[in-house]
Amino acid sequence: xxxxxxxxxxxxxxxxxxxxxxxxxxxxxxxxxxxxxxxxxxxxxxxxxxxxxxxxxxxxxxxxxxxxxxxxxxxxxxxxxxxxxxxxxxxxxxxxxxxxxxxxxxxxxxxxxxxxxxxxxxxxxxxxxxxxxxxxxxxxxxxxxxxxxxxxxxxxxxxxxxxxxxxxxxxxxxxxxxxxxxxxxxxxxxxxxxxxxxxxxxxxxxxxxxxxxxxxxxxxxxxxxxxxxxxxxxxxxxxxxxxxxxxxxxxxxxxxxxxxxxxxxxxxxxxxxxxxxxxxxxxxxxxxxxxxxxxxxxxxxxxxxxxxxxxxxxxxxxxxxxxxxxx
Amino acid sequence: xxxxxxxxxxxxxxxxxxxxxxxxxxxxxxxxxxxxxxxxxxxxxxxxxxxxxxxxxxxxxxxxxxxxxxxxxxxxxxxxxxxxxxxxxxxxxxxxxxxxxxxxxxxxxxxxxxxxxxxxxxxxxxxxxxxxxxxxxxxxxxxxxxxxxxxxxxxxxxxxxxxxxxxxxxxxxxxxxxxxxxxxxxxxxxxxxxxxxxxxxxxxxxxxxxxxxxxxxxxxxxxxxxxxxxxxxxxxxxxxxxxxxxxxxxxxxxxxxxxxxxxxxxxxxxxxxxxxxxxxxxxxxxxxxxxx
Numbered sequence: 001x002x003x004x005x006x007x008x009x010x011x012x013x014x015x016x017x018x019x020x021x022x023x024x025x026x027x028x029x030x031x032x033x034x035x036x037x038x039x040x041x042x043x044x045x046x047x048x049x050x051x052x053x054x055x056x057x058x059x060x061x062x063x064x065x066x067x068x069x070x071x072x073x074x075x076x077x078x079x080x081x082x083x084x085x086x087x088x089x090x091x092x093x094x095x096x097x098x099x100x101x102x103x104x105x106x107x108x109x110x111x112x113x114x115x116x117x118x119x120x121x122x123x124x125x126x127x128x129x130x131x132x133x134x135x136x137x138x139x140x141x142x143x144x145x146x147x148x149x150x151x152x153x154x155x156x157x158x159x160x161x162x163x164x165x166x167x168x169x170x171x172x173x174x175x176x177x178x179x180x181x182x183x184x185x186x187x188x189x190x191x192x193x194x195x196x197x198x199x200x201x202x203x204x205x206x207x208x209x210x211x212x213x214x215x216x217x218x219x220x221x222x223x224x225x226x227x228x229x230x231x232x233x234x235x236x237x238x239x240x241x242x243x244x245x246x247x248x249x250x251x252x253x254x255x256x257x258x259x260x261x262x263x264x265x266x267x268x269x270x271x272x273x274x275x276x277x278x279x280x281x282x283x284x285x286x287x288x289x290x291x292x293x294x295x296x297x298x299x300x301x302x303x304x305x306x307x308x309x310x311x312x313x314x315x316x317x318x319x320x321x322x323x324x325x326x327x
Numbered sequence: 328x329x330x331x332x333x334x335x336x337x338x339x340x341x342x343x344x345x346x347x348x349x350x351x352x353x354x355x356x357x358x359x360x361x362x363x364x365x366x367x368x369x370x371x372x373x374x375x376x377x378x379x380x381x382x383x384x385x386x387x388x389x390x391x392x393x394x395x396x397x398x399x400x401x402x403x404x405x406x407x408x409x410x411x412x413x414x415x416x417x418x419x420x421x422x423x424x425x426x427x428x429x430x431x432x433x434x435x436x437x438x439x440x441x442x443x444x445x446x447x448x449x450x451x452x453x454x455x456x457x458x459x460x461x462x463x464x465x466x467x468x469x470x471x472x473x474x475x476x477x478x479x480x481x482x483x484x485x486x487x488x489x490x491x492x493x494x495x496x497x498x499x500x501x502x503x504x505x506x507x508x509x510x511x512x513x514x515x516x517x518x519x520x521x522x523x524x525x526x527x528x529x530x531x532x533x534x535x536x537x538x539x540x541x542x543x544x545x546x547x548x549x550x551x552x553x554x555x556x557x558x559x560x561x562x563x564x565x566x567x568x569x570x571x572x573x574x575x576x577x578x579x580x581x582x583x584x585x586x587x588x589x590x591x592x593x594x595x596x597x598x599x600x601x602x603x604x605x606x607x608x609x610x611x612x613x614x615x616x617x618x619x
Binding site: 123 | 375
């Protein structure tokens with residue numbers, strides 16, 4: 001997408017409902033990769049309004065390296081605790097995957113300590129996989145901890161969410177799959193993330209799930225994504241935003257659904273790649289109950305109407321973003 | 328010193344009977360296996376895995392509300408099966424070694440997800456060495472997670488029995504700030520104190536200045552301390568156009584020995600009569616206020 005077009009869009013008054021919302025009225029979305037700890041309540045509000053009913057937050061790198069195991073512990077705790085609660089305030093069901101990311105696997109002393117505490121967290125409720133793990137620089141240390149975590153996932157019967165590298169992606173993706181198979185992991189338990197036109201064929205051919213990240217400038221654009229779905233269909237394909245602390249878009253999934261709709265892609269295919277496939281893949285953890293999607297909304301409603309358990313006294317979870325008055 | 332201040336074996340059996348009435352045979356069997364494994368291994372790790380994995384094996388069937396007076400007045404309120412099974416499991420943790428027991432419980436708190444936190448704080452009245460959990464309770468009151476706060480505040484006899492006055496006052500203020508059902512706090516009237524009444528009066532003035540509503544339950548805590556200084560506020564809510572505020576003023580007047588307040592109540596024979604025949608109580612005010 002052209003940058004000047006982007007600038008023009010944000011300069012317009014905020015009161016208008018974005019055009020893409022027209023195409024996705026009444027649809028439900030599942031974003032299986034988004035880092036909500038880096039996002040604001042405005043994002044949660046916009047996501048709920050756009051039909052996102054559930055998300056998965058993979059454990060990842062925080063933008064700078066951690067210096068001790070306790071900050072990992074607190075981070076894992078926030079994924080199963082505070083962030084899950086924050087999300088519920090907006091009627092969005094929050095799941096997570098827990099793992100040691102590839103970048104920090106290179107700090108071996110710390111990595112050892114993190115491996116020790118991982119079993120404490122992967123058995124928690126709502127932990128739907130081990131992730132995001134895999135390769136970044138493709139170093140021997142990364143490989144060592146990738147293998148160790150595959151074993152953990154196998155023992156716990158959990159799906160694996162694989163981060164594929166930015167550099168040397170094609171080889172890194174192939175190698176990630178080879179190693180998973182070497183450890184006796186069924187490809188249907190593995191979600192290979194951050195695919196592109198170059199990697200998707202092999203991932204699908206070998207029976208793995210192929211996830212695509214719609215992320216401006218550095219990963220997939222959604223026009224390219226439309227072409228991928230036209231070519232490969234909707235079987236075992238899912239899309240996510242991977243929105244984080246970088247320039248990214250928490251509405252990438254609903255926006256891509258709208259674009260697919262405009263491009264004439266069948267609504268059943270849209271439903272599969274923006275909702276159903278992610279649930280099928282991650283529900284293999286036994287930790288996703290779709291009835292909870294409605295439940296979290298009801299809880300939210302009760303918060304809104306009798307104010308019994310809201311964040312702070314009397315605070316409503318939904319504020320009017322268009323109003324000049326802050327009350 | 329005895330670890331438990333109540334008959335923990337008896338209570339464990341009572342809770343197990345409730346679990347048995349709601350669990351599948353497979354889940355019960357799994358719990359028995361876990362108990363056997365724990366008694367054999369006697370390790371904290373073994374204990375932790377079962378505690379954490381509980382919902383995967385028990386499910387979340389709702390449990391009817393039940394009062395267990397012999398368990399320090401423990402109240403099963405809004406429970407699901409996994410939560411009750413975790414409570415039972417906590418009673419299986421060996422407690423003879425005081426420091427080991429305390430470390431194990433603190434570790435559970437520090438790695439707890441939201442439901443585990445709710446369970447652990449709700450279990451406070453049943454934990455061994457009850458004097459040891461005061462700071463942990465105060466820490467829980469600092470939480471911003473509604474369910475955690477309710478686990479400490481609602482039908483939980485631990486805080487009223489063990490918290491010192493400043494910590495108790497924090498708990499009550501936080502309950503009012505976060506719109507929790509204040510009338511369900513155990514020991515609310517017994518622990519009312521002048522310091523808290525003064526804090527709440529200042530708080531009411533702040534809310535009025537901001538044009539915000541005031542939880543009428545606040546006047547229940549002020550009632551025993553009404554004096555010349557407090558009386559103008561009582562007059563103000565008596566004159567409110569919200570009937571629930573006027574009812575709260577009437578109840579406050581009925582619960583004080585301060586003569587001008589008593590006289591105020593006599594101005595409305597209707598409200599005085601409703602209080603006398605119990606059709607107007609703090610509970611009816613709380614219920615009315617919660618739907619506003």
